Amino acid sequence: MNKSIAQGRKSSIRSPLGINAGGLIHTFLGTLGLYLxxxxxxxxxxxxxxxxxxxxxxxxxxxxxxxxNKPQKKGKSDFWVGFFTNTLN
Structure with missing residues (x-):
């Protein structure tokens, strides 16, 4: 959002692409390290x-x-389920 406001549309498109490309490289190198x-x-x-x-x-x-008769779970448990799923993946 900061990029699109300050630098325009092209920058707001390129920035997330760079972030995702960096994430792919990070994942690849982490996988390679675990493999080795x-x-x-x-x-x-x-x-x-x-x-x-x-x-x-x-x-x-x-x-x-x-x-x-079983009490329903509230939103906090949903948050923690999502948190631990993402963290442990």
Missing amino acids: LISKSYFAFDMIKYVGFFKLKNNKVVMDFEDE
Whole structure:
């Protein structure tokens, strides 16, 4: 918003494109770093493999039907769900 007011339309279009391109590079380099770390460490690879195995083995599908007597969650919990989902991704 600051760019579009101060410098015009072209700058307001280019600025978010640069931000997104930087985010893609950041994600790529982070992924590359994790790949190199895991590929060089047998311990890290084995730990990820075993954690994934036990996660899949103990995966249980639970159907949670809404109960009319059950109190509904408020907006704060929605905020924290979104916050932790984005942070942990």
